[in-house]
Amino acid sequence: MGRIVVIGGSYGEITMIGAPALAANAALRSGAGLVQLMVPADIRSAVATLSPCSTIRILPTTAVDVFGAVEDYHTDGVVLGPGLVTSLSGDVLIDFLGRFNGPVVACCVPVMATPSRRPSHMPVAIVAGTPGRNVSR
DSSP states (O other), rough: OEEEEEEEEESSSSSHHHHHHHHHHHHHTTOOOOEEEHHHHHHHHHHHOOOTSSSEEEESSSSHHHHHHHHHTTTTTEEEEETSSSSSSSSHHHHHHHHHOOOEEEESSSSGGSGGGGGGOOOEEEEOOOOTTTOOO
């Protein structure tokens, strides 16, 4: 399956370390050759402990920098959003998705549940929700 980047996690009032680590571990168990996690600097060590077979990179804060990091890794696909509560704005996510042309699995990213906000080159997005949230396929 190649190289996968998991963009997720958050730190602050709501801290999410488990979701991106679980997504990375799932990608490895599903056959990905290499997995890189992009998470906020403050949770980097904790996420690395939970997903020791993945490489860890500090999550950039702009779409251009996120895209550059994904391109530098020669990514085959992106898992976007596990635990990404407040780390990136919806506008940054949409801008990133407008630049990235590979497959994306979006998990709990509310902006992706609005078809009018999805980039036109992305005909299919998988948005996994939690109870009480909108789910789009």
